[in-house]
Amino acid sequence: MGFLTYLINGLSLGSVYAIIALGYTMVYGIAKMLNFAHGDVIMIGAYVTFIGMSSSGIPAVPAIVISIIVCTALGMLIEKVAYSPLRKATNLAVLITAIGVSYFLQNIALLLFGSNPVSFTSVVKWQGLSLAGGQLKITGNAIVTIISCLIIMVCLMWFVKHTKPGQAMRAVSEDRDAATLMGINVNATISLTFAIGSGLAAVAGALLCSSYPSLTPYTGSMPGIKAFTAAVFGGIGSIPGALLGGLLLGIIEILAKAYISSQLADAIVFAVLIIVLLVKPTGILGKQIKEKV
Amino acid sequence: MAMLIVKDLKVNYGVIQALKGISFEVNEGEVIALIGANGAGKTTTLQTISGMLTPSSGQILLRDTNITKIPGHKIVSMGMAHVPEGRRVFAQLTVLENLKMGAYTRSNKREVADTLERVYESFPRLKERQNQMAGTLSGGEQQMLAMGRALMSKPSIMLMDEPSMGLSPIYVEEIFSIIQSISKAGTTVLLVEQNAKKALAIADRAYVLETGNIVLSGDAKTLMNDDSIKKAYLGE
Incomplete structure (x- = not known):
């Protein structure tokens, strides 16, 4: 039963x-x-949910909704202020700016919330299931997290495939200039992408801190890097790849902690990533794009 | 009536002046060819007209509306479609999805379905392959898709950049006859081509570009018999 729990x-x-x-x-x-x-947007989202629930006494769901709104606005603001002026700059300039924004958010959080960890109250009140005569316990957090993830995935895949803004996203991701020639507003599409990603970050922040309740201004950075790893693992740019990469990474991390060593768990996770990339450089579901000239 | 007027258009790439003040007109219903060698500024001209590049000075009028400063994505719904150089179809979308993308700015679903039927009538091969990824089509089929996709916006003027580039002779013939039928159906055409012979054969009038300047213009049939044109562009 131990294995199933892990x-x-x-x-x-x-x-x-x-x-x-x-x-x-x-x-x-x-x-x-x-x-x-x-990753730092996740941390901001978790703080907003925390403040909503603990200080203002709002129930979990509306607190998360407020956090989603704040993070969506924050994501669009970051894109507008920091990234969109660099649309034609080199990749390196944009990357360094992103690292700068990351530290900026951490320091703002330090200033606003201090460096002492706060204890996040779980957004899930339900204790969960106890199966097989109490031998297999599944926490409410775990169930809610897994179900939320699946719902988000299905909605997002449907959105990208069947709505006009979703189609615009696919077009922009493939060829920005050709998308413009179709009448698609590329800047608006990029802004929408940041909005969706940051709104999801708020959900992730609440779910993460429900399972790992110690919240500090640095809470987002390690999960952020691991999720980035998961995205590369699954094939960056691919939505199902993010799901597959994320799930595999989580399972490998927990199993490594349980059976090998909790100190080595992160090293094992990254070692697996390196091996996958050596065998398949585009990630598990990443496509090698062949273009006809 | 003038569909498109370009006045003293200048475009710079950094310190290099790609267009040095060109002016020309396209009248409603005409097929206008823009010919010239590599690097003469043909593609730059089209990209500036459709809002992909910003000119340093000059004016572009589409049916008397000044579109010089209007961003590219807004120009489509004003009745201009641009079939870019190298086709630029969305390789990972299906043929049908590509065509629907062409109608992105149109909201009336029934009208879009009508246009789709008409595009399929002109390009039966696209209908046969509607569920295939665009990246798996041959070069000629991709060119047809790029043209069909542009027609999906129901343009009054179509800009075409090197539609025959890299195609086999059979497809070249087919593409030029398609351009003629697009024109007959009432769409004004501004055509950029290196294949000057074919372009002049179907055009009403033509302009000759040389290193950012228009050096010659006139009736396409007259230009075809012009000695300097024959020497420089027709290989005779």
Whole structure:
């Protein structure tokens, strides 16, 4: 039963990685940039949810909704102020700016919330299930996290495939100039992508801190990097790839912690990434794009 | 009546002046060819007209509306479609999705479905392959898709950049006859081509570009018999 419990915990952690990885992968696919500030948006989102629930006594769901709104606005603001002036700059300039934005957000959080960890109250009140005569316990957090992740995935895949803004995203991700010639507003599409990614980051922040309740201004950075790894693992730019990469990463991390060594768990995760990239440089679901000339 | 007027257009790439003040007109219903060697500024001209590049000075009027400063994505719904150089179809979308993308700015679903039917009538091969990824089409089929996609916006004027480039002779013939039928159906055409012979054969009038200047213009049939044109562009 131990293995099953670990597996479910791994799926739950992996679901959080997957939701975060979506933000990385969509922004990379459409804006062709790595938004390293994405992890810190998660942290801001978690603080907003925390303040809503603990200080203002708002129930969990409306607190998360407020956090989604704040993060969506924050994501669009970051894009507008920091990234959109660099649309024609080199990739390196944009990457360094993203790292700068990441530190900026961490320092703003330090200033506003201090460096002492706050104890996040779980957004899930339900204790969960106890199966097989109490031998297999599944926490409410894990169930809610996994289900949220699946719902988000299905909605997003439907959105990208069947709505006009979703179609615009696919077009922009493939060829920005050709998309413009179709009448698609590329800047608006990129802004929408940041909005969606950052809104999801708010959800991820609440779910992450429900399972790992110690919240500091640096809470977002490690999950952010791991989710980025998950996105690369699954094939950056691919939405199903983010799901697969996130889940696998979560499972590997938890199993490594359980059976090998909790100190080595992160090293093992990254070693697996290196091996995957050596065998398949585009990631598991990444496509090698062949173009006809 | 003038569909498109370009007045003293200048475009710079950094310190290099790609267009040095060109002026020309396209009248409603005409097929106008813009011919010239590599690097003469043909593609730059089209890209500036459709808003992909910003000119340093000059004016572009589409049916008396000044579109010089209007961003590219807004020009489509004003009745201009641009078939870019190298076709630029969305390789990972299906043929049908590509065509629907062409109608992105149109909201009336029934009218779009009508236009789609008409595009399929002109390009039966696209209908056969509607669920295939565009990246798997042959070069000639991709060119047809790029043209069909542009027609989906129901343009009154179509800019075409090197539609025959890299195609086999059979497809070249087919593409030029398609351009003629697009013109007959009432769409004004501004055609950029290196294949000057074919372009002049279907054009009403033509302009000759040389290193950012228009050096010659006139009736296409007259230009075809012009000695300097024959020597420089027709290889005779």
